[in-house]
Amino acid sequence: MRKQLHEIQEIDQYVLREMSAADQLVFQARMLACHHLQEKVEHQLQAHALVRRFAREAQREQLSEVYDRLWETDASFRSEITAIFK
Amino acid sequence: MQEKEAQWLTTVYRDSFPQVARTVQQLGGDQETAKDLFHDALIIYLEKQRNHTLDIRVSLKAYLTGIVKILWIRKCKQDSRQRPLDNMEDQLGIPEDFYTPAPERTTRLLRYLQAAGSKCLQLLQAFYYEQRSMQEIARQFHFKTARSATVQKYKCLEKVREQVKNTREYEEAVA
Numbered sequence: 682m683r684k685q686l687h688e689i690q691e692i693d694q695y696v697l698r699e700m701s702a703a704d705q706l707v708f709q710a711r712m713l714a715c716h717h718l719q720e721k722v723e724h725q726l727q728a729h730a731l732v733r734r735f736a737r738e739a740q741r742e743q744l745s746e747v748y749d750r751l752w753e754t755d756a757s758f759r760s761e762i763t764a765i766f767k
Numbered sequence: 768m769q770e771k772e773a774q775w776l777t778t779v780y781r782d783s784f785p786q787v788a789r790t791v792q793q794l795g796g797d798q799e800t801a802k803d804l805f806h807d808a809l810i811i812y813l814e815k816q817r818n819h820t821l822d823i824r825v826s827l828k829a830y831l832t833g834i835v836k837i838l839w840i841r842k843c844k845q846d847s848r849q850r851p852l853d854n855m856e857d858q859l860g861i862p863e864d865f866y867t868p869a870p871e872r873t874t875r876l877l878r879y880l881q882a883a884g885s886k887c888l889q890l891l892q893a894f895y896y897e898q899r900s901m902q903e904i905a906r907q908f909h910f911k912t913a914r915s916a917t918v919q920k921y922k923c924l925e926k927v928r929e930q931v932k933n934t935r936e937y938e939e940a941v942a
Contacts, residue, residue, distance in 0.1 A: 686921040728927040736896035744806040
């Protein structure tokens with residue numbers, strides 16, 4: 682793996698709390714000394730947040746498909762829901 | 768979605784949605800709102816299950832209805848007289864970033880990344896969100912080994928991270 686990917690792996694270990702307490706302290710000290718590293722950590726956290734948003738959107742689509750399927754194939758489900766909102 | 772999971776979701780949907788719909792209707796919401804809030808509640812439940820932070824002392828139906836009530840109140844931005852529900856919110860532990868509406872920048876970034884390579888996002892989703900093992904991911908995405916899937920995972924994360932950085936730099940430059 683090239684150097685940049687190793688660094689991404691290391692940052693992941695830090696943000697996912699997979700580092701030992703001692704390694705965490707060393708990493709935090711490196712962040713304090715290097716603003717650039719701090720920025721990379723921040724961007725990586727944002728990348729994780731983006732993946733989470735993407736995943737939630739995908740899951741919402743899957744759930745909409747479940748609803749549509751039930752609506753089309755389960756008459757008692759459809760009439761129950763229709764009665765609630767009539 | 769795997770077959771077993773899809774079947775489970777359909778059963779939960781069939782069993783729980785009518786009660787949630789009744790609750791939302793009583794609160795003044797419509798069918799679309801009930802559906803959206805129910806989906807969010809189910810997503811919160813599934814996330815907590817994956818993270819092993821689920822602590823349910825009631826039935827699944829009651830749990831989902833409780834989350835939907837909180838989401839409804841958030842949606843309506845009710846005033847501080849609703850404070851008692853805050854305790855309930857703490858107990859249910861809704862993820863911190865769940866309510867935060869996606870800023871314009873995030874939405875744009877997401878659209879860009881989806882267009883640029885949804886396979887990368889799917890791979891990242893499988894690991895970081897669905898918490899699948901690298902062996903499983905290697906099989907699912909047709910990599911020869913878990914090691915090569917891991918390298919690809921970091922390449923994908925690098926791509927997303929670069930895009931985050933570039934978008935921010937661009938916005939700072941034009942601000």
